[in-house]
Amino acid sequence: MVRILLKFSEKIVDQPITSQVILEQKTPVNILSARIDQQGGEILAEIALAQAEKVIDAFRKKGVDVVVRKMVEVDKERCFDCGACIALCPVVAITFKDDLSIFFNEAKCIGNTCGLCVDACPARAIKLIG
Amino acid sequence: MSKLTEKAFQQKNKRSITEINEKIKKRDVQVLTVEEMKKLVESSGIEVAFKEVDVVTTGTFGAMCSSGAIINLGHADPPIKIQKAWINDVEVCHPGAAVDLYIGATNMSELRPFEYGGGHIIEELIQGKEVELRATAYGTDCYPRTRLETTITKNDLNQFHLLNFRNCYQRYVCATNSRSETIYTYMGKLLPRFGNATFSGSGALNPLMNDPDYETIGVGTRIFLGGSQGYVIGEGTQHNPENRFGTLMVQGDCKKMSPDFIRGAAYTKYGTTLYLGIGIPIPILNAGVAKKVAIRDEEIFTDIVDYGIPRRDRPKIERVNYKELKSGRITIHDKTVRVSPLSSLKKARVIAEKLKTLIEDTAFYLTAPVERLPTDTTFKPMKQTKEITFVNSLVHTAATCTENEEISAVAQRIIERSVNHIVVVDDQGKLMGIVTSWDITRAVANGKPKLKDIIIRKVVTTTPDKPIDEVARKMAQHHISALPVIDHDRKVLGIITSEDVSKLFGR
Numbered sequence: 001m002v003r004i005l006l007k008f009s010e011k012i013v014d015q016p017i018t019s020q021v022i023l024e025q026k027t028p029v030n031i032l033s034a035r036i037d038q039q040g041g042e043i044l045a046e047i048a049l050a051q052a053e054k055v056i057d058a059f060r061k062k063g064v065d066v067v068v069r070k071m072v073e074v075d076k077e078r079c080f081d082c083g084a085c086i087a088l089c090p091v092v093a094i095t096f097k098d099d100l101s102i103f104f105n106e107a108k109c110i111g112n113t114c115g116l117c118v119d120a121c122p123a124r125a126i127k128l129i130g
Numbered sequence: 131m132s133k134l135t136e137k138a139f140q141q142k143n144k145r146s147i148t149e150i151n152e153k154i155k156k157r158d159v160q161v162l163t164v165e166e167m168k169k170l171v172e173s174s175g176i177e178v179a180f181k182e183v184d185v186v187t188t189g190t191f192g193a194m195c196s197s198g199a200i201i202n203l204g205h206a207d208p209p210i211k212i213q214k215a216w217i218n219d220v221e222v223c224h225p226g227a228a229v230d231l232y233i234g235a236t237n238m239s240e241l242r243p244f245e246y247g248g249g250h251i252i253e254e255l256i257q258g259k260e261v262e263l264r265a266t267a268y269g270t271d272c273y274p275r276t277r278l279e280t281t282i283t284k285n286d287l288n289q290f291h292l293l294n295f296r297n298c299y300q301r302y303v304c305a306t307n308s309r310s311e312t313i314y315t316y317m318g319k320l321l322p323r324f325g326n327a328t329f330s331g332s333g334a335l336n337p338l339m340n341d342p343d344y345e346t347i348g349v350g351t352r353i354f355l356g357g358s359q360g361y362v363i364g365e366g367t368q369h370n371p372e373n374r375f376g377t378l379m380v381q382g383d384c385k386k387m388s389p390d391f392i393r394g395a396a397y398t399k400y401g402t403t404l405y406l407g408i409g410i411p412i413p414i415l416n417a418g419v420a421k422k423v424a425i426r427d428e429e430i431f432t433d434i435v436d437y438g439i440p441r442r443d444r445p446k447i448e449r450v451n452y453k454e455l456k457s458g459r460i461t462i463h464d465k466t467v468r469v470s471p472l473s474s475l476k477k478a479r480v481i482a483e484k485l486k487t488l489i490e491d492t493a494f495y496l497t498a499p500v501e502r503l504p505t506d507t508t509f510k511p512m513k514q515t516k517e518i519t520f521v522n523s524l525v526h527t528a529a530t531c532t533e534n535e536e537i538s539a540v541a542q543r544i545i546e547r548s549v550n551h552i553v554v555v556d557d558q559g560k561l562m563g564i565v566t567s568w569d570i571t572r573a574v575a576n577g578k579p580k581l582k583d584i585i586i587r588k589v590v591t592t593t594p595d596k597p598i599d600e601v602a603r604k605m606a607q608h609h610i611s612a613l614p615v616i617d618h619d620r621k622v623l624g625i626i627t628s629e630d631v632s633k634l635f636g637r
Contacts, residue, residue, distance in 0.1 A: 080191070080393055080405060081476040084318050086458065087326040087468035096458075100476035120319035122193065122395035122405065122472070124245070 007065035033113035071111025078125035085117035163482040171424035180420035188337040189481030192473030196296035202288040203229040211273035215265040235404035247402025250394030296366035300338035302330040309438035314399035327469040332478040333452030337410035348499025354409030357388030370509040409481040427453035522594035528625035
């Protein structure tokens with residue numbers, strides 16, 4: 001699976017673009033989270049690797065800005081493994097390893113559409129990207 | 131038993147700190163971390179554990195707000211008797227003579243408040259970084275200088291000592307939040323409606339929890355402090371032995387410390403602090419001490435406390451033990467709630483292991499306390515000479531309406547009663563919403579003359595038992611100027627306005 005962040009400008013935010021892409025490409029798009037405000041909207045979605053290229057292409061043709069990259073960066077030097085972030089994560093992307101250090105599963109993280117952990121980190125070690 | 135054999139028996143069942151230090155010197159000492167010791171007691175019993183083990187090492191790494199560093203700058207030329215000083219725009223306090231400064235961990239930067247503070251400065255100085263110092267003074271005959279600007283590193287300082295007046299809490303509470311909004315506290319970020327919980331302390335790894343009667347830890351005890359050696363210099367402030375909330379006052383040389391074990395930290399909308407690592411060796415002087423260090427997480431209880439109620443005596447919700455807390459899930463009102471530690475359990479473990487290695491390598495010797503910590507002090511609340519004011523003494527009758535009334539009738543009431551807020555109620559007097567004179571003015575201007583369309587339905591409210599300070603903060607946070615006062619059934623009892631609050635402070 002590939003995670004993609006779809007950014008909709010305020011001009012296109014009211015159009016049913018995601019539904020159109022799903023129908024046209026005949027492929028499921030798993031929406032993990034979404035938000036919308038005056039500046040536009042963002043959808044974090046998951047798609048099958050095999051279809052990734054054509055789905056991303058289809059979104060781009062409809063004027064959606066598609067970002068394919070990790071959405072969070074953890075500064076391991078700053079992190080002192082307290083765990084203040086753990087219980088806040090709605091998708092359980094943060095867990096303790098056996099040695100009680102923090103494991104941050106970046107593939108599970110829903111990044112910008114959530115961000116609950118960021119301001120709870122006393123070490124300020126978590127940064128959202130994009 | 132004859133006198134002689136009794137003495138021999140007692141000697142056999144005791145071990146002194148001098149004997150332990152002899153063993154350290156001969157590299158013959160048996161040291162276990164507190165986790166290893168608990169396992170040994172479980173598998174072989176207290177007698178065996180006592181016989182085999184000389185020292186047990188404990189550890190904790192957590193936010194310790196009542197910390198700071200005392201620095202001595204040396205004298206300037208011409209000399210200055212500093213009155214006010216700032217390091218990297220963080221005000222530092224001037225507690226003594228001319229050039230001694232105290233960097234308090236919770237003092238915040240004037241340019242980056244809540245993000246950068248005294249704790250970060252202490253960490254940066256320990257890292258060897260250069261910081262900017264600015265100071266002002268009133269000037270005297272002997273200290274004529276009134277302004278100073280320079281840069282300093284730890285090597286430029288005569289003394290750079292950690293001097294912490296409350297550290298190493300024996301245990302702490304577990305925090306949660308009953309309110310319908312997220313709150314930011316010194317116990318971290320607490321989501322609405324018991325959405326999460328946080329706890330502090332390392333439980334069965336904690337130094338004082340393993341010596342709960344302070345038999346071995348006392349004034350003069352040498353400890354692992356921030357990566358170097360330090361000392362217990364007394365009971366910490368708010369030391370509360372009767373409730374197993376003991377604390378320590380500690381001191382140590384920052385110049386030898388390591389940023390691995392001392393970190394500046396920031397709690398959003400609360401402030402800055404210092405995370406500090408403390409490890410304390412417990413000499414296993416007798417079987418009684420061995421038994422006490424066998425304490426397990428499931429035997430250490432604390433309260434789940436509602437931080438949503440900003441009062442001194444916050445409501446206690448349930449009892450919970452550290453085993454449950456460390457499992458990551460607890461139960462609050464029959465609901466599973468995820469719980470996070472604020473202290474680093476990994477670092478606590480690393481500290482206990484590191485201290486063990488230091489002792490085995492003859493780099494750390496034990497000390498006998500020169501004075502015991504008190505076991506009978508109590509933690510009193512503040513003496514307050516002025517009564518606090520509650521909503522019930524300021525609340526007055528609210529001007530009300532029902533949602534089917536004409537807007538003109540409501541406008542008429544605003545003028546008659548000379549108020550700005552009309553509380554909307556149903557026929558049982560229960561809160562339905564609120565309208566302000568501004569809402570009505572706007573509705574008329576926009577040609578929207580239906581009252582129903584302009585009622586604000588999401589109303590911020592209060593209850594008669596709330597202190598006025600809480601009401602003032604609520605109004606400021608929500609940018610509003612009145613709160614309907616309601617009872618448990620949402621029945622409107624009255625209203626309190628910003629005018630009522632400001633009159634009180636203007637008295």
